[in-house]
Amino acid sequence: MSDSLFSKIIRREIPADIVFEDDRLIAFRDIHPQAPVHVLFVPKQPHATLNDVPDGEAELLGRLLLAAAAYAKREGFAESGYRLLMNCNHDGGQTVFHLHLHLLAGRALDSHFG
Ligand code: AMP
Numbered sequence: 001m002s003d004s005l006f007s008k009i010i011r012r013e014i015p016a017d018i019v020f021e022d023d024r025l026i027a028f029r030d031i032h033p034q035a036p037v038h039v040l041f042v043p044k045q046p047h048a049t050l051n052d053v054p055d056g057e058a059e060l061l062g063r064l065l066l067a068a069a070a071y072a073k074r075e076g077f078a079e080s081g082y083r084l085l086m087n088c089n090h091d092g093g094q095t096v097f098h099l100h101l102h103l104l105a106g107r108a109l110d111s112h113f114g
């Protein structure tokens with residue numbers, strides 16, 4: 001896949017408010033937050049969409065989810081709750097084609113799905 005905006009953040013070529021990083025993932029605050037807490041969890045390996053993740057990368061997807069849950073526990077909102085979502089392609093509302101998981105928290109989110 002061609003170079004993405006999030007790859008530039010990973011390489012520190014553009015700034016971001018990074019809240020977590022390990023060998024395979026990075027997490028930073030969304031530039032247009034939709035909730036008091038809005039963090040993007042991003043694999044460093046740049047798959048464009050969920051459709052592009054091969055079976056062999058199942059562990060990476062697990063890590064993505066568990067990193068978000070660990071962040072929620074560390075930040076103290078795991079019990080009050082949070083939402084994780086991943087957009088895929090045009091109809092899913094995806095705008096950045098480098099796989100990422102949104103974590104939203106800090107207020108009661110409505111149950112509207114579309
Ligand atoms: P999606 O629509 O699921 O592809 O989500 C892309 C997200 O990336 C949006 O919520 C944007 O607000 C966010 N975003 C775009 N550019 C940046 C940036 N430079 N730093 C942080 N978040 C960004």
